[in-house]
Amino acid sequence: MQLKLTVPFNLDLSVSCGQSFRWRKINGFWYAPVGDSVWKVKQEGDTLFYEGASDADIIRYFGLDIPLDDILQDIDRDELIHSAVASCRGLRLHRQPPFECLISYICATCANIPGIQLRVENLAKMYGRELKSDGMTFYTFPNPEDLACESPENVRLCKVGYRDKYICGAAAYAAENPQWAADIFSMSYADAKRELTSLSGVGQKVADCVLLFAFEKYEAVPIDVWMERIFRTRYLGSEKKLSYEKAAGYAREHFGRYAGYAQEYLFAEREILAKKGE
DNA sequence: CAGGTC
DNA sequence: ACTGG
Numbered sequence: 310m311q312l313k314l315t316v317p318f319n320l321d322l323s324v325s326c327g328q329s330f331r332w333r334k335i336n337g338f339w340y341a342p343v344g345d346s347v348w349k350v351k352q353e354g355d356t357l358f359y360e361g362a363s364d365a366d367i368i369r370y371f372g373l374d375i376p377l378d379d380i381l382q383d384i385d386r387d388e389l390i391h392s393a394v395a396s397c398r399g400l401r402l403h404r405q406p407p408f409e410c411l412i413s414y415i416c417a418t419c420a421n422i423p424g425i426q427l428r429v430e431n432l433a434k435m436y437g438r439e440l441k442s443d444g445m446t447f448y449t450f451p452n453p454e455d456l457a458c459e460s461p462e463n464v465r466l467c468k469v470g471y472r473d474k475y476i477c478g479a480a481a482y483a484a485e486n487p488q489w490a491a492d493i494f495s496m497s498y499a500d501a502k503r504e505l506t507s508l509s510g511v512g513q514k515v516a517d518c519v520l521l522f523a524f525e526k527y528e529a530v531p532i533d534v535w536m537e538r539i540f541r542t543r544y545l546g547s548e549k550k551l552s553y554e555k556a557a558g559y560a561r562e563h564f565g566r567y568a569g570y571a572q573e574y575l576f577a578e579r580e581i582l583a584k585k586g587e
Numbered sequence: 588c589a590g591g592t593c
Numbered sequence: 594a595c596t597g598g
Contacts, residue, residue, distance in 0.1 A: 327590075418591040423598060425590080470595025475592085512592050533590035576590085 312357045312364055317377055319399025320352040326577045328522050329403055330413050330426045331433075331450075340442060342433070342449050343370060344406065347442035361442070372401045380527075384564045384571040389543055393574040400577055402522060402570065407490040408483050409450040410523035411505075414515045415475050431467035432456070432476075456480035475510020482508055493520075498528045513553050517569075527569040530560040535579045536572060 324332040324339050332341040339350045349360040350367070359367055368374055381394050405413075409429075416428040429450075436451035436459070456464065457480040461473035469476060483489055493501045501524065505516040514533060520526035530536070532553050540556040541547045544563065551559075557568075564571040 414590085419589060419594085420591095420596080421589045421598070424596070427597080465595085468596060471592095472595080510592065514591060518590080531590075535590070 310359055310362075310364065312359070312367060314355040314357060314373070316373060317399045318352070318357075318371065318373060318401060319397070320350060320357065320371075322397055322400045322577065323371065323403065326397075326400060326573065327422050328573065329405055329410075330422070330429045335443075335445070340445070340447070342437075342440055342447040345438075345440075345449060347440050347447045349442060370404055372404055375401065377401060380567045380570050384567050384574070386564060387544075389539075390564070390571055390574060393578040397574050397577045400574060402573060404525065405523045406450065407493070407519070407523040408453055411479055411483070411511075411519050412450075412456075412476055414518040414522075415472055415479060415510050416469060417518070418472065418510075418515065428467060428469050428472075432464075432469070435467050453480045453483035457484035472510060475508075478509050479511070490523075493524055498526045501526060502529070513557075517557070521569040521573075527567045528561060529569045530557040530572045531569075532556045532560075533576075535576060536560075539575055539579070 320339065324341075329341075332339050337351060341348055343362065346361045348362045351358045357367065362370070381398065385391050385394055412432065413425065413429050417425045420428070430448075433448035433450050436455045437448035440447045440449060456476060459477060461477050464476050465473040486492075493504060496504065498520065501520055502513075502516050505511050505519060506513065514531050517529040517531040520529035521531060532540075537551055537556050540559055541551050545551065545559060560572060561568045
């Protein structure tokens, strides 16, 4: 199947910027298990080629229905974001499956991106279902029930370390409240964040990632070590470390209602920014 | 020493 | 405090 893009989109950047953890580039195609099938996607200019997904699946997952130009125009409020927008235009936030996103970011604390990918892959291998595509083996992300019935000791065999009990707790929550994702979708950002942070192992940063990457809450501005550094040195010129509220609050005030999108563009450019010095 | 949390 | 790049 193929789709002619009439809107800006950069597949490579979108799947490799660190928002999702299961995409792999093999022989020019990006592969990932999404839901119950393996998706195979390639972009050539303004054409997307894909297998394993419907047009509607692709549009929804990659957020091709979101008015990116309007958002980028709205957040383009200073020189730094202007250059990030210029060099990363086409980067789109995905609509990730909520449960997978939640567990993935619980796995993301105190770990680098390769480490997160490894843990998520281990969980899928152990508790997901096997899928074949082009002779390769992939694993679906487990359902809440698949993890909820496991002991932390077993889950720990996936090399998740101290996060074992957080994963089991979050799985039990999702399994016992099948409507949890629908509820969070319908909540305001503040209520949704309160709900997610009530889970053990889910603090402000993890909650904001899940709200931004799975629930379309663009007010969510995840503040990791990189974002704290950027807001401290580039925006606020502060000597000491910024509190989470101060950094995120400043971002929302400065960038407006799509501050989460601005965060992702700045994050995508973090390596360039890091090279310019502290 | 790494996309934090309890 | 787990774990590994």
